[in-house]
Amino acid sequence: MHAVSPRRLVALVLLLAFLATAGGGTAHAVSSPEGEGTTTPAPAAEPCATIRDNDDDKLQVIGRVCDRRERPQVAVPDVRIVVEDTEGEPVGESTTEPDGTFVVDLEGESIDNLGMTFTVKVDEETLPEDTKPEITERDVTFNLDRDQSVTFPIGDAGPGSAGFWTQALQLSIGGLVFSVLLAMGALGLSMIFGTTGLTNFSHGELITFGALVAFAVDRIPGQISVGGADVTVIFAVVVAFAVSAGFGWLNDMTLWRPLRRRGTGVIAMMIVSIGLSIFLRNIYQYFAGANAQNYSQYSAVTPWEIGPVLLTPKELIVILFGMATLLVATSLLAYTRIGKATRAVADNTALSASTGINVERVINIVWISGAALAGLAGALLGLTQGFDYQIGFKLLLLVFASVVLGGLGTIWGAITGAFIIGLLTELSTLFVSAEFKFVGALLVLIIVLLFRPQGLLGKAQRVG
Amino acid sequence: MDWHSLLTSSLEQALGPTAVIYCLAAIGLNVHFGYTGLLNFGQAGFMMVCGYTMVAMATIFDWSLWLGLALGLVFTVVFAFILGVPTLRLRADYLAIVTIAAAEIVRQTAGAAKFSEYFGGQDGMTGFIGPFRAVNPYSSEVGIPGLFMFGPYTIWVMTVGWSLVAASCLVVWMLMRSPWGRVLKSIREDEDAVRSLGKNVYSYKMQALVLGGIFGALAGVMTGLRSASIGPSFFATDVTFFAYTVLLIGGAARVLGPVAGALIFWFLITALGTFFEQATGGTDPLIPAWIMDANQASLMRFIFLGLGLMLLMIFRPQGIFGDRRELALDAR
Numbered sequence: 001m002h003a004v005s006p007r008r009l010v011a012l013v014l015l016l017a018f019l020a021t022a023g024g025g026t027a028h029a030v031s032s033p034e035g036e037g038t039t040t041p042a043p044a045a046e047p048c049a050t051i052r053d054n055d056d057d058k059l060q061v062i063g064r065v066c067d068r069r070e071r072p073q074v075a076v077p078d079v080r081i082v083v084e085d086t087e088g089e090p091v092g093e094s095t096t097e098p099d100g101t102f103v104v105d106l107e108g109e110s111i112d113n114l115g116m117t118f119t120v121k122v123d124e125e126t127l128p129e130d131t132k133p134e135i136t137e138r139d140v141t142f143n144l145d146r147d148q149s150v151t152f153p154i155g156d157a158g159p160g161s162a163g164f165w166t167q168a169l170q171l172s173i174g175g176l177v178f179s180v181l182l183a184m185g186a187l188g189l190s191m192i193f194g195t196t197g198l199t200n201f202s203h204g205e206l207i208t209f210g211a212l213v214a215f216a217v218d219r220i221p222g223q224i225s226v227g228g229a230d231v232t233v234i235f236a237v238v239v240a241f242a243v244s245a246g247f248g249w250l251n252d253m254t255l256w257r258p259l260r261r262r263g264t265g266v267i268a269m270m271i272v273s274i275g276l277s278i279f280l281r282n283i284y285q286y287f288a289g290a291n292a293q294n295y296s297q298y299s300a301v302t303p304w305e306i307g308p309v310l311l312t313p314k315e316l317i318v319i320l321f322g323m324a325t326l327l328v329a330t331s332l333l334a335y336t337r338i339g340k341a342t343r344a345v346a347d348n349t350a351l352s353a354s355t356g357i358n359v360e361r362v363i364n365i366v367w368i369s370g371a372a373l374a375g376l377a378g379a380l381l382g383l384t385q386g387f388d389y390q391i392g393f394k395l396l397l398l399v400f401a402s403v404v405l406g407g408l409g410t411i412w413g414a415i416t417g418a419f420i421i422g423l424l425t426e427l428s429t430l431f432v433s434a435e436f437k438f439v440g441a442l443l444v445l446i447i448v449l450l451f452r453p454q455g456l457l458g459k460a461q462r463v464g
Numbered sequence: 465m466d467w468h469s470l471l472t473s474s475l476e477q478a479l480g481p482t483a484v485i486y487c488l489a490a491i492g493l494n495v496h497f498g499y500t501g502l503l504n505f506g507q508a509g510f511m512m513v514c515g516y517t518m519v520a521m522a523t524i525f526d527w528s529l530w531l532g533l534a535l536g537l538v539f540t541v542v543f544a545f546i547l548g549v550p551t552l553r554l555r556a557d558y559l560a561i562v563t564i565a566a567a568e569i570v571r572q573t574a575g576a577a578k579f580s581e582y583f584g585g586q587d588g589m590t591g592f593i594g595p596f597r598a599v600n601p602y603s604s605e606v607g608i609p610g611l612f613m614f615g616p617y618t619i620w621v622m623t624v625g626w627s628l629v630a631a632s633c634l635v636v637w638m639l640m641r642s643p644w645g646r647v648l649k650s651i652r653e654d655e656d657a658v659r660s661l662g663k664n665v666y667s668y669k670m671q672a673l674v675l676g677g678i679f680g681a682l683a684g685v686m687t688g689l690r691s692a693s694i695g696p697s698f699f700a701t702d703v704t705f706f707a708y709t710v711l712l713i714g715g716a717a718r719v720l721g722p723v724a725g726a727l728i729f730w731f732l733i734t735a736l737g738t739f740f741e742q743a744t745g746g747t748d749p750l751i752p753a754w755i756m757d758a759n760q761a762s763l764m765r766f767i768f769l770g771l772g773l774m775l776l777m778i779f780r781p782q783g784i785f786g787d788r789r790e791l792a793l794d795a796r
Binding site for chain 2: 199255259262264266267268270271272274275276277278279280281282283285286289290397400401404408433435436438439442443445446449450453
């Protein structure tokens, strides 16, 4: 094993980028529209240089410090960078050049340092006065040929809470997008539960199905244009909606209706749905692979700056389109004949059958529309954040949480619950690190059940 | 196709430590679901609480594994109470959703990078197995030549594991023929009737949840001992679903149902896995690569598993040894 020849440069590329997570209401936070901002923090405003390769055989930490609040990013000079080993002993230090780059030499042959961990620290004293770093150090482990990009989010130093509120606003946008998609999934799940009593564990797979269909349509060579604009992905989302509706019909016709005919109990059906979930999830992976995928369009778009927050066009479209879909769905439930019949079946199946409502037909329509909504949610989710074969399964627990939080089987409860859960998952990252955001939402579910077991909008019903 | 290696590897899995783990988990689910009618979908959470406590106490505070096990069982009981208090008065599916959510909370918290200093993050923990290895009485391979062979450590884990299974089955058998067990079974059949006899249904359900959780906890401990390490990936949601499949194959509400289920489940899963692996491997595979490659072949057993679980539940919900009348339970 001579993976490292002594002449070879083994360099760890470390990008220290100043990311202003909060644009801030303060004057210097957002560059003025004219571009020649007079209040920019770095007067030199030299564009941030890319890191150059360097040909000696020493092991080095190389990187750059850029202020990402500016566009293009500008270099931050004269920042002191210290590299320490695991015992906290400094092993090297450097200062950023006018172009923002820095190089820290490490002692010894490169092979000695492989696999070791070093802490790279930014000296806060030397940062520009109006920045307030949230993290000033990162641990990096040397692995061969492995470039690593590290971000140091730095907010404005301004009057404390302004940053917090803009951050909250920014997160609410993401939360709204997520809530709308969650609500579409939750509405279908709740309607199916209300009319058939089935807690459908394969509902997540209906969501994934939509994302996969949209992806498959997107993959067909050629593009679809309307008036010169490329609308392939939009077309794919529409197709996903339609095909998912058909998938829901197929689900009901081939599996659930025969089971209802046989008089299978709801717990047995729940376990059948678990089997279906495992079956479909592996079928998806069989055909789509295990990697995360993105659609051909809109995977990276430049956001608009509206005041202090950033909003991408696709986020706005998903929010508006999703809201409209939910509005249409709930209006249909509230005002049309079939919608009223659906609510009647959910309320009391036997009674609605005796008043002449065709219960089987209602349930079939619920399956079709529930699956269509779920598929649409999946396709839009794939549009906003990409997808893989188990995106729906990962989401399933949050959909359950929304439905139970609002009250199992209620329509407005499912939507209310979805908005609470969706906003909560995103906003909780203000207080805890992002890896706990699902944990927080699920904890809320358990706590609400402790005090209000029937859910927020559910009817109290004593069992036991 | 090498039928002999297919047979031996399947037999080794069916008797090996993994089957023990699922057998213990399914015994716990049998108490929950089979006898009491409780839908616990968070058995992986119970396993993780005890397994992680034992290992973490050993690696962080240098406790002995026995002491860690004792604390782990205490935490398991606490966990059962936290889940049971809000949900056992509600309809059956509330318990299902809360338990599956709680298991995921435990898994994501213990696997978080934030606590990697203590729990090792996604990599989990290792280096606790020394004391257990030191008391291993076996020094050579054990097995029937030509059928199955186990290394000295594996056979030691199996000895401990199958002894635990035997003890658990004995406990379940004795409890379920006692008056206490008859109350549990009647709760499954008709809660209101039991309540009319003056029994505190809530309290009985809670006791059943704790008892089944403890069997799950033993499965978690065995997971740590089997792999000589413990990590969040061992306790994914699917673990609970597989344990349900094990239980339903053997037959719910039967003392030896989980044992038969675990043997059959792991034999079939391994046989299917090996079959498709061999059918797609080599230079001239049985199944051409444009239909199925090696990655896809590894999924086939789960596709069959899902299909099997559906068909089993539809056509033979009582499993192999169960009694159909005993599974007439319905959600309330």
